[in-house]
Amino acid sequence: MLDAAVATSGLLALRTSWIDYCNEQFALGPSAEDAASEMSRQYVGGDVVCAWPRFAEGKTAYDEAAEVVRKLQPMLEEFCGLDPRRASAAAWGGLGRSGLRLVSGIRSVR
Structure with a gap:
């Protein structure tokens, strides 16, 4: 978890x-x-994001953080007692809808 905290500090x-x-x-x-x-x-359009003067730095920080957090996900699933074969939170590209339900207090909006 310390690796994830360090990696996200760049963001x-x-x-x-x-x-x-x-x-x-x-x-x-x-x-x-x-x-x-x-x-x-x-929720910003891609052209606006790319025009941000620190875009390259931000992209690098995001890529580094995402890689470390992806590695942390299976440990969190095990800690929570989830079946990693069924948890969409571990899917490449981020959390799925069911992953959001893992966090207490967050409700799905329909």
């Missing part, structure tokens, strides 16, 4: 830069935390 270090960039691109208030502002920062 956390870029967060302020990303938020500032999105605020500028979408004319968001710097302290805006409403749902619309947060969605504007999270």
